[in-house]
Amino acid sequence: MNSRWQSHLTAARGLHSAKRRTRDYDVWRKEIRKLTQRLLTFEMACYDSGKTVEEDSYEAGELSDCVLAMMEKERESLLSPAEGPGTFLSSGSSLPVPAPQQGYDVEFDPALESKYECPICLMALRNAMQTPCGHRFCKNCIEKSIRDTGQRCPVDNELLSEEQLFPDNFAKREILSLTVRCPNPGCSDKMELRHLENHLSQCDFSTVPCPHCQRAVRKTTVEQHAAEECPRRPVSCSDCVNYYIYEEKQLHEQQCPFASVTCQYCEMDLLRDQLESHCDTDCPKAPIVCNFGMFGCKERMLRHDLAQHMQEFTQMHMRFMAEFLRGLNVNGSKPRAPRMHCSSVSLEEPGTSASCAPRVPSCSNGASCQPSEEMQRLREMDARLVRQDHQMRELIILKETQAVQMAELRSRVSVLEDTVKELEAQQCHGVFVWRLRFFSTLLKNQEAGQAVVEHSPGFYTGRPGYKLCLRLHLQTPNAPRCSNYISLFVHTMQGSFDSLLSWPFQGTIRLAILDQGPEGQHHMEVMETKPDLQAFQKPSSLRNPKGFGYVTFMHLNLLHQRAFIKDDTLLIRCEVTPRFDCGPKEGPTVQPAAMRLMLPGTSDIIPTTLP
Numbered sequence: 001m002n003s004r005w006q007s008h009l010t011a012a013r014g015l016h017s018a019k020r021r022t023r024d025y026d027v028w029r030k031e032i033r034k035l036t037q038r039l040l041t042f043e044m045a046c047y048d049s050g051k052t053v054e055e056d057s058y059e060a061g062e063l064s065d066c067v068l069a070m071m072e073k074e075r076e077s078l079l080s081p082a083e084g085p086g087t088f089l090s091s092g093s094s095l096p097v098p099a100p101q102q103g104y105d106v107e108f109d110p111a112l113e114s115k116y117e118c119p120i121c122l123m124a125l126r127n128a129m130q131t132p133c134g135h136r137f138c139k140n141c142i143e144k145s146i147r148d149t150g151q152r153c154p155v156d157n158e159l160l161s162e163e164q165l166f167p168d169n170f171a172k173r174e175i176l177s178l179t180v181r182c183p184n185p186g187c188s189d190k191m192e193l194r195h196l197e198n199h200l201s202q203c204d205f206s207t208v209p210c211p212h213c214q215r216a217v218r219k220t221t222v223e224q225h226a227a228e229e230c231p232r233r234p235v236s237c238s239d240c241v242n243y244y245i246y247e248e249k250q251l252h253e254q255q256c257p258f259a260s261v262t263c264q265y266c267e268m269d270l271l272r273d274q275l276e277s278h279c280d281t282d283c284p285k286a287p288i289v290c291n292f293g294m295f296g297c298k299e300r301m302l303r304h305d306l307a308q309h310m311q312e313f314t315q316m317h318m319r320f321m322a323e324f325l326r327g328l329n330v331n332g333s334k335p336r337a338p339r340m341h342c343s344s345v346s347l348e349e350p351g352t353s354a355s356c357a358p359r360v361p362s363c364s365n366g367a368s369c370q371p372s373e374e375m376q377r378l379r380e381m382d383a384r385l386v387r388q389d390h391q392m393r394e395l396i397i398l399k400e401t402q403a404v405q406m407a408e409l410r411s412r413v414s415v416l417e418d419t420v421k422e423l424e425a426q427q428c429h430g431v432f433v434w435r436l437r438f439f440s441t442l443l444k445n446q447e448a449g450q451a452v453v454e455h456s457p458g459f460y461t462g463r464p465g466y467k468l469c470l471r472l473h474l475q476t477p478n479a480p481r482c483s484n485y486i487s488l489f490v491h492t493m494q495g496s497f498d499s500l501l502s503w504p505f506q507g508t509i510r511l512a513i514l515d516q517g518p519e520g521q522h523h524m525e526v527m528e529t530k531p532d533l534q535a536f537q538k539p540s541s542l543r544n545p546k547g548f549g550y551v552t553f554m555h556l557n558l559l560h561q562r563a564f565i566k567d568d569t570l571l572i573r574c575e576v577t578p579r580f581d582c583g584p585k586e587g588p589t590v591q592p593a594a595m596r597l598m599l600p601g602t603s604d605i606i607p608t609t610l611p
Contacts, residue, residue: 101126103138106180109190116175119155120145124193125175128168133158136168265302291385295320307392321378328374421457422496430577432459433514434470436570443556446474446484455543458493461576466505467495470574471547474556484556486513489549490574492539504536505529507578513554514571517563522573523554 103123118125120141127139135155145154146162153160176194184205191199200206207216212232217225231247239258257273265285279286284304290297301309434456446452452474458467473487488511512524529536535546559565
């Protein structure tokens, strides 16, 4: 029996040591339960032999009463899984009370020597206390043992009271100087035991529970987890501004009254809270039944077709109502015919005299018949039908009138816009700056071999003055003799002052692509007009198809050598100085640093700068 109990105690100590190494509480509890089951089996064997555990132990002369009591309480705590490893329930309250601290449950490096282990909790001594008999225990462990199991030493069963205990400062100092590993997973730091608590308060690998999902998260990332990753974090709805749990996002999106939804009939975007009333009353494409469905009309249509249906099938609806009334006369007690307004539709059969007040048939018993509820309802529906018909006709007329007014307003707005553009063009006084935005898109099209031709708005040389416009052409990479060049031309246009001016147009034209950098080194060319060219004659169309300018005004590679393009915008400046003398200019036109080319269908004489 002595060796059997010794094996049980050795197994318990080994399990506690394994618990310190693996830090797996569930595995530890499972193994302790197996040990407890072995103890219960041993008790049953003792009971069958007519002895108790205490008697057998005393006969063996090994275990004391306090040890047996401690093992009994440990067995009861293990058999009752309601309590956790760190709490117990007080007798007067159902709230959990923190259990007294036992020894240091940490991993030592090197392993803890047995002389520093508490015989009760089998962990490193915490606040070591020594007994007169020379044994060491944790302060809380020995005090709890004396209170619960009696005033005896748990090791040798000697008499022992709390007054006889005294602190073992030497053992305490040595234990606090031992090296331990940080218990946080992922942290490889080592420190003395006395510095462990300070390290845990600053360790980047320490974990705290998330305030929303209670998941263990590293202290350094708990704010990010709670704000961005936690499935239980509160999120504000962008539509209704209410808060919901993130993992319920899909459910909220399906129920949010202010979420934007699309009507399945007319595809109109509206709030979910408005969808039902929209489909019931407003949606023009929602399927509905005829208002005379209760009288026998089985037609179904879209709401916007209801007015046309009511107009086309008015006679049929009246016949349905007449048949319904005849059915009431046959099946009922000949109800009184409703009095109708003169403008209402007559429901009388042929051969009867039409009047505003139909004759009321006399009752068989000689008493006047009161109209039934059905007749009253029919009378109200008939009056409502007449009102709706009038309102419908008025709305149709109003809609047609508004359509005409809208067309007139659009026409007036277009005229005003043209007038404003014309007035703006007259204010430039011969100096016009053309802003070509999104120029990178034009360059991509040019590189792809697409024809890129842009025309500027019209501008005037003065008031009164000639109306001109610019034309820009980006030559494709495979264009003959002018590939990858910017071509720039001037065209005359029909203006408001053409009848007051002398033709052909004569003057000096300065074209420049502006350098938008601080140096301002613009690329400029100057050309003189030639009156005998078609490009300067009085235009017979909105814009003269003949232009005058440069085919090779500037190579595209030069655009990136200076700040010609800024904010994806190219600026082209045109300055025109007209001469209002009527006689043609004599002698050849002098155009320095340029040569003349004849391009059919584009311009008559096109000065081009040498590349």
